[in-house]
Amino acid sequence: MRWAGSSSTPSLKGVKLVRTFGDGTTRRAALQVVDIDLFPGQLALLMGPSGSGKSTLLAVLSGLLQPDSGQVLADDDGTLRDVWALTDKEREQYRRKHAGFIFQGYNLFPALTARQQLEIVLKWGEGAGPAAAKTRADEMLDKLGLAKNRHKKPAQLSGGEKQRVAIGRALVKNPSFMFADEPTSALDWENGQKVIELLRDAAHQRGASVLCVSHDHRLLPFVDVYYHLDDGRLERRALPSE
Amino acid sequence: MSYALQTLWHERARYASGVLAVTFSAVLIALQCGLMLGLFKITSIPIDNTTADIWVGSTAVPSVDLGKPIPMSYLSRVQGTPGVTSVEPYIANFANFTRASGGTELCFLLAGQIDHGSAGAAVPLSREQLDALTLPNSIIVDESDLKRLGLDGGEGKAKINGKDVKLVGTVKGLKSLAAPWVFCSLHTARHLLGFLLPPDHVTYLLARCESPARAKEVVAELKERHAGDMGAYTAEEFSTGSRLYWLLRTKAGIAIGYAALLGLVVGSVITAQTLYSATAANAKEFAILLALGIPRWRISLMVLMQSFWVGIVGIVLSYPACLALKAAARQVGADVDLRWEVLAGTAVVTVGMALVSGLFALRSVRQIEPMTLLR
Ligand SMILES: Nc1ncnc2c1ncn2[C@@H]1O[C@H](COP(=O)(O)OP(=O)(O)OP(=O)(O)O)[C@@H](O)[C@H]1O
Ligand SMILES: [Mg+2]
Numbered sequence: 001m002r003w004a005g006s007s008s009t010p011s012l013k014g015v016k017l018v019r020t021f022g023d024g025t026t027r028r029a030a031l032q033v034v035d036i037d038l039f040p041g042q043l044a045l046l047m048g049p050s051g052s053g054k055s056t057l058l059a060v061l062s063g064l065l066q067p068d069s070g071q072v073l074a075d076d077d078g079t080l081r082d083v084w085a086l087t088d089k090e091r092e093q094y095r096r097k098h099a100g101f102i103f104q105g106y107n108l109f110p111a112l113t114a115r116q117q118l119e120i121v122l123k124w125g126e127g128a129g130p131a132a133a134k135t136r137a138d139e140m141l142d143k144l145g146l147a148k149n150r151h152k153k154p155a156q157l158s159g160g161e162k163q164r165v166a167i168g169r170a171l172v173k174n175p176s177f178m179f180a181d182e183p184t185s186a187l188d189w190e191n192g193q194k195v196i197e198l199l200r201d202a203a204h205q206r207g208a209s210v211l212c213v214s215h216d217h218r219l220l221p222f223v224d225v226y227y228h229l230d231d232g233r234l235e236r237r238a239l240p241s242e
Numbered sequence: 243m244s245y246a247l248q249t250l251w252h253e254r255a256r257y258a259s260g261v262l263a264v265t266f267s268a269v270l271i272a273l274q275c276g277l278m279l280g281l282f283k284i285t286s287i288p289i290d291n292t293t294a295d296i297w298v299g300s301t302a303v304p305s306v307d308l309g310k311p312i313p314m315s316y317l318s319r320v321q322g323t324p325g326v327t328s329v330e331p332y333i334a335n336f337a338n339f340t341r342a343s344g345g346t347e348l349c350f351l352l353a354g355q356i357d358h359g360s361a362g363a364a365v366p367l368s369r370e371q372l373d374a375l376t377l378p379n380s381i382i383v384d385e386s387d388l389k390r391l392g393l394d395g396g397e398g399k400a401k402i403n404g405k406d407v408k409l410v411g412t413v414k415g416l417k418s419l420a421a422p423w424v425f426c427s428l429h430t431a432r433h434l435l436g437f438l439l440p441p442d443h444v445t446y447l448l449a450r451c452e453s454p455a456r457a458k459e460v461v462a463e464l465k466e467r468h469a470g471d472m473g474a475y476t477a478e479e480f481s482t483g484s485r486l487y488w489l490l491r492t493k494a495g496i497a498i499g500y501a502a503l504l505g506l507v508v509g510s511v512i513t514a515q516t517l518y519s520a521t522a523a524n525a526k527e528f529a530i531l532l533a534l535g536i537p538r539w540r541i542s543l544m545v546l547m548q549s550f551w552v553g554i555v556g557i558v559l560s561y562p563a564c565l566a567l568k569a570a571a572r573q574v575g576a577d578v579d580l581r582w583e584v585l586a587g588t589a590v591v592t593v594g595m596a597l598v599s600g601l602f603a604l605r606s607v608r609q610i611e612p613m614t615l616l617r
Contacts, residue, residue, distance in 0.1 A: 055616040064533060064612050096535025103615045107526040111252030112245065120245065124531065124540045153252070170534070181616050 010037035011209050012061060012177060013080070017070035019056055030056040031067070032232040040075075040176065043203040043210045045219055048229035054213045055181055057229065061211065062099055062179045063091050074098065075176065096125050100170030100208075104182040106162040108154040114141060114165045115150045118172045125173060140172045141165075144198065160191030167198050171206070178202050178210040189218065196222045246547035250555070253520065257552060260516030260599075264556025264592055265563065267509030271502045272564045272588040273571075273578060278489060278498050280577035284419045285488045286481040288334060288352050291416060294361040294448035295457035296326075297480045298464065301473045305484040307350060307421075309334060311443035316472055320449050323463060325456040330355045331444040332362045333431040336421060340401040341392030349391070349402065350421040353431035354448065361448040364425055366413045374410040375427045379434075382411045387422035402434045419488075502591075509592070510599045513552060517603035521545050525610050533612035542607050549600025553593035560592075561585075 014036040020029045030053040038044055038061075046054050059065035061072055063083045072083040076094060083091060108117050118137035122128035128136070141150055144164045154162055163183065170178060180199060184192035196212070196219050203210045203224070212219070220226060220240055228237050250257050283290070288306050289297065298320055300310040320329045332354045339349040354362015356372045363372055367382065374380055381402070388394040398409030402424070416423055432439065439445075451457040457476050464474035475483070489495050521528075528541045564585075568578040 059613060059616055062533075064616075092535050092537060094535070095533065099533070099535065101530065101533045101612075101615070103530075104617060105526060105615070107530045107615065109245075109249070109524065109527045111249040116245065116248075121531070121534055121536070124536045125534060169530070173534075 008039070011040045011075040012038040013071075013073040014057070014061055015071040015073065017057070017060055017072070018068045019053075019060055019065070020068055029232050031060065034070075034229075034232070034234045036061070036227065036234060038177070038209040038211060040209050041203050041207045042224045043200045043212065043222070044225045044227060045223040046211060046213045046227045046229060047215055047217075050215075052229045053232045054229050057234070058179050058181055058211060058213050062101065062177070063095050096173075098176045100173070100175035100178045102163070102166055102170050102178070102180040102183045104185050106154065106159075106166045108162060108165060108169075110154055113151050113153055114146060114157070114168075117165055117169050121169055121173055136172060137168075140168045144168050158191075160187055160194060163187060163191065163195055164198065167195065167202075171202055171208075174206065176208055178208050180210065180212040182214055183212065184214060184216055184219065192216065192218075193222075244547060244551075246544055247551050249524075250548060250551050256520050256523070257516060257548075260513040260520075260552045260596075261556045261559065263509045263512035263516070264553055264596055265560040267505040267595060268557055268560035268588050268592040269563045269567065270505035271591060272560065272580060272584055273567055274498045274501045274505075275584045275588070276564075276568065276578035276580045277571070277576065278494055279485070279579035279581070279584065281419075282485040282489050282494070283577060283579065284417060286484040287416055287418075287423065288364075289477055289481040289484065291364045291366060292332075292354065292362055292448065292477075293365065293450070294332075294477055295451040295454060296320075296449040296461055296464075297475045297477060298329075298447040298449065299445060299473050299475075301469075301471065303473055303475070303480075305487040306334065306480060307336070307484075309445045311439055311445060312447070312472065314442045314444055316468075317447055319468060319472070320447055320464065320474075323460050325452050325460050327450050327452060328361065329447050329449045330360055330362055331428060332446040332448050333428060333435070333439065334445045335431070335435055335439060337402050337424070337434060337438075338404075339391060339422070339424070340404070342396060342399050343392050345392070347391060348421040349424045350418070351402070351424050351426060351431050351434065353426050353428045356427050361450055364413070364416070366416060367411075367425065371411040371413075375425070375430070377408075377410065379405065379407045379430055380410040380426065381407045381430070382413060382425040383409065383422055384416040384418065385412045385414055386417050388412065391422055403436065403438070405434055407434070506591070506595050510595045510602075513549070513596055513599035514602040517545060517549055517552070517600055518606045520548070521603055521606040522609075525606070526615060528607070528610050529612045529615050532610060533615065538607065538610075541610070542604050545603055545607055546597065546600045549596045549603065550593065552599075553596025556596065557589050557592055560588075 017031050017034040019031040022028055048054050060067045073080040074083050115137045119133040122133040146164055184195050199210050200222050202208045226237050226239050228235050300312055303309045317329055335351050337349055337351050339347045356375045358369050358372055393409050400407055451460055461474045461476050571578045
């Protein structure tokens with residue numbers, strides 16, 4: 001089942017994004033005038049050599065790192081808003097409502113069970129009540145094939161299971177955007193494949209715009225669009241299937 | 243169970259030093275206060291070992307050893323107050339004690355009616371000892387003062403204010419701090435004090451009442467009616483007053499304050515350090531929450547909750563430690579008074595300390611940056 005609204009209008013637009021680091025002789029442009037459109041229901045893969053600016057672009061688009069110039073326009077319930085024109089508080093609220101994140105490290109609280117890792121996002125983020133948080137957390141864990149692992153703490157989970165819990169934590173609030181930075185690079189291929197499939201499901205079944213940064217070419221068959229970044233310049237490339 | 247408490251338990255090895263620091267501070271403070279209170283109980287021994295409900299004396303007596311003589315005629319004032327069942331004279335005065343072998347000490351004469359069951363008869367004195375005190379110039383002292391007064395050998399003879407006295411018995415547990423207590427009859431006391439106590443004067447009038455509640459009312463009435471020339475105190479307030487007076491007078495309170503402050507400073511530094519590093523260790527997990535748009539104050543609250551639980555657990559552990567040390571102190575003859583006010587005060591102060599440490603540890607929350615998650 002393919003999400004109906006895919007490829008209509010972009011839900012996230014990067015417009016002429018520039019970001020440099022350092023100054024003087026150490027000055028270095030991580031992003032040199034990047035334009036990018038992300039669509040709902042679409043899984044986009046961003047590849048490129050190390051140091052090419054992939055993480056920088058992901059941070060700018062997700063509202064974590066301010067660009068030197070350019071705009072990030074995001075769909076907020078029907079209107080496009082410039083994320084970097086918002087106040088810090090508004091941007092935080094925007095991320096709370098719309099943004100999910102996954103990173104290479106799972107970053108799960110060692111003391112908490114799988115269910116609690118998800119509940120904390122609902123309780124602290126949306127002010128969800130204990131019963132609602134529990135139900136939604138369990139539903140999400142079931143969908144990720146983690147039903148048996150609800151009460152396990154990170155130390156009792158395998159790497160793949162931990163990354164799936166982390167995906168659950170990002171998805172449980174049903175975000176419109178999903179940002180993943182090297183989500184598979186710490187996993188073997190079998191688990192990596194599961195992760196990219198889950199990200200694809202998030203796009204195709206839930207209608208999220210998913211941006212995944214990776215340097216693993218084996219992910220290509222799973223994605224809808226493929227961008228290549230080199231020395232801060234972005235280029236859309238054809239998928240092997242196209 | 244809260245996330246904070248769950249984290250505390252899961253990472254107990256990490257939090258242990260903070261918890262133990264709280265325990266250490268709490269034990270230090272409670273024992274200091276308890277020891278001082280126990281020590282200063284000595285100053286109210288004359289009150290605590292008699293059975294009067296009300297002490298009447300000169301105006302504004304700060305401590306039982308500082309009462310000035312009052313006329314015996316006040317007796318009728320007290321007796322005439324409804325609710326008072328009995329009144330009797332009591333003499334409490336410093337005197338010079340001269341050992342048989344020479345050398346003098348300051349002592350404190352305590353003389354009440356020596357009929358068995360009278361309000362002024364010191365409770366530890368047996369019927370036989372009270373009878374013995376009817377002999378002129380006979381005295382009784384505490385065992386622990388025998389040596390100091392040169393009464394440990396020989397025939398128990400000595401002089402008080404230049405007049406012969408004879409030891410007729412000893413008691414236990416009525417230790418003195420500075421001047422040894424010397425128990426005798428009113429008659430003996432008058433003889434020994436001579437012109438130091440004006441004729442027809444006593445130091446106190448001890449009254450008994452129908453009930454302790456009535457005693458409070460009687461005291462209030464007496465205070466109001468005779469505010470100018472007579473003081474009236476319930477036994478309880480006079481006892482506490484005497485202890486507090488000497489506690490403050492000797493600046494022992496300052497010693498407690500310093501010890502407590504030192505305990506708090508050491509405790510809070512260690513606790514703050516523990517919480518700081520524990521929070522830093524979870525920085526990446528917290529950073530994810532920030533990236534997901536969860537406000538920073540939520541995380542600060544979690545750290546404060548952790549500091550609160552560190553405080554609570556520390557307090558709980560300190561309780562048995564205090565009791566054990568109290569028992570150990572008793573073995574060496576020191577009384578540690580762990581009344582509930584001491585325990586409650588200690589708990590409030592140390593949990594407060596833990597929370598303040600938590601506030602310091604919030605620095606590490608401010609340093610958390612979601613950008614650090616990207617690579
Ligand atoms: N905080 C920073 N301060 C200075 N320079 C930075 C900072 N972050 C990134 N850079 C530089 O910006 C450039 C792009 O970095 P970025 O992390 O986006 O690369 P990347 O494509 O994600 O690389 P990798 O594949 O190794 O993760 C690099 O040259 C990097 O050194
Ligand atoms: Mg990177």
